Amino acid sequence: MEFRIERNALVEAVVWASRSLPARSPVPVLGGLMLDAGRGRLRISGFDYEASASIEVPAQTPSVGKVLATGRRLLDICRVLPDAPVECGSEGTRFTLEGGGARFGLSILPREEYPALPELPAPCGTVDAAQFADAVARVAIAAGRDDSLPVLTRIQLRLEDGALTLAASDRYRYAVRTVPWKPWAAGSEAVEVVVPGRRLAEISKSLAKTGAVRIGLSSPGGPDGPGGGLIAFEGDGMRTTLRLLEGRLPRYGKLFALERPAVAVTQREALAEAVRRVAVVAEQNCPVRLDFSARGTLILQAGYGDDVASQQVTATLDGADDLAAAFNPGYLLEALNSFDAPHVRFELLGPGQRALLSAAPDADADADADGAAREDHRHLLMSVRQLS
Incomplete structure (x- = not known):
């Protein structure tokens, strides 16, 4: 597998995909990023069972193929690459990056042990990317930061005709913000889901300049709904999923009255x-x-x-x-x-x-x-x- 790509495009792609990397994992391959070189494009993806992220960018690919590289090390290398086109390839058990006179090599992880990425749920509507990122940032300040109390670190999304409402609370404060939402099916029922607040903030910030974000849900309200389903965000070649969490925030209607x-x-x-x-x-x-x-x-x-x-x-x-x-x-x-x-x-x-x-x-x-x-x-x- 070989490909040639602009340095900035590679850095942005690796940064995006690395958002799904776990801080710690007993399964070493989950710390890897999958690099898939196809005809005229490079797809980079990561997955830790709770979240997935993938991005596709243009690249020259003399030889197609896949390689699973150590994610954190690849991210560190990309950040220090000279500002020049980068030539990458696999040589036996090593993945190499070369550009601007610098050359790096890092070990390859066993690709056959890497789990398949989840299928993206079908989109159910769109939201303006900048408005969505802004709303998440303003609501996320009220989400808890103590990981020992995970239920308070979440953000709740309510999707209904014409409105997407985000809410977060850490018991001492409660923030709610509503932005316009364009469902793809008129008259669809309102759906409430709960997702990790920190990850949603990172995702929305990265998608802020993509124009519009498509949001998809797997079986909302069904057996694969909250607590077992997925929510997907797509924009400008970037795709990510989050596993929906169980529970919900206290109803704010009575609290605000x-x-x-x-x-x-x-x-x-x-x-x-x-x-x-x-x-x-x-x-x-x-x-x-x-x-x-x-x-x-x-x-x-x-x-x-x-x-x-x-x-x-x-x-x-x-x-x-x-x-x-x-x-x-x-x-x-x-x-x-x-x-x-x-x-x-x-x-x-x-x-x-x-x-x-x-x-x-x-x-x-x-x-x-x-x-x-x-x-x-x-x-x-x-x-x-x-x-x-």
């Missing part, structure tokens, strides 16, 4: 800057206190003893004369930065209770000329009970 909340509106960037400023005196995990007033002010305070900071910003408050709430500054900043709108709306119940953030209409601007709806994004935060 706050009874008779006070409503505050303030400038998002001004508040974010104030949080960053006063939080410099706060010890780790210490909250920032927000004192809202119907007089049109919001005072932020942080710190204890002599190490304190405060700042005042403008805000409106309806439904109460005064109301205080305190939040983890990191969580609050991430929530604020997940919005694009110039103003953010707080629905508040009081200390130690839920607070719902959403985009507020800009009173100083007319509606969008194309009639676009305001940002369909909501972020629930638990406020700290103890105020000092």
Whole structure:
């Protein structure tokens, strides 16, 4: 097997396929990447039973064939290759790469022991790639990062007529964002699936510039559905699958329905800057206190003893004369930065209770000329009970 390929094309292909490589595996061949040279193209793929990734790129192929190369080592080599065309081939039990005066060799893994990649489920619709990547990134901040609690590290997707809704929660916050979705079958039933959050974030980021992402599901709602089926993402020659996980997040409808909340509106960037400023005196995990007033002010305070900071910003408050709430500054900043709108709306119940953030209409601007709806994004935060 021999092929010749541009260096950047090879690097991008190996980086994409290596996303499916397991961090550790008792099965050595799962740490390999399959390189399949066909007529005028090179396909690189990886698989670890939970996820698969493959990509096809143009290449000159004097001799077709397949080789299973050590994935991490191949990735390291590709990153240091000189900026020149790369000639690759297999020589006995060795795979070689040569270009720009540099030559590398790495051992070949037994191809016959490598499992077959899963078949891609048929696409059921498309979503704008940039919007999808942006939505995943803004929701993923609310997913848990502790792998010892895997149920909290997931992202839930709900596909229904015209809308794709993503949701994530780590118990202390809950983010939900909706983007337009084009199902291929009109009137199809809504489907909810749960996937690993970290991997979905990586996949969506890599597909962000492909224009449109095709999404497929294997037997949604059936015996091969959540917990046993697959979800597939395709775009611009890149294909990947994730095994669907069991369980689902708590229904956010009741959590987001706050009874008779006070409503505050303030400038998002001004508040974010104030949080960053006063939080410099706060010890780790210490909250920032927000004192809202119907007089049109919001005072932020942080710190204890002599190490304190405060700042005042403008805000409106309806439904109460005064109301205080305190939040983890990191969580609050991430929530604020997940919005694009110039103003953010707080629905508040009081200390130690839920607070719902959403985009507020800009009173100083007319509606969008194309009639676009305001940002369909909501972020629930638990406020700290103890105020000092």
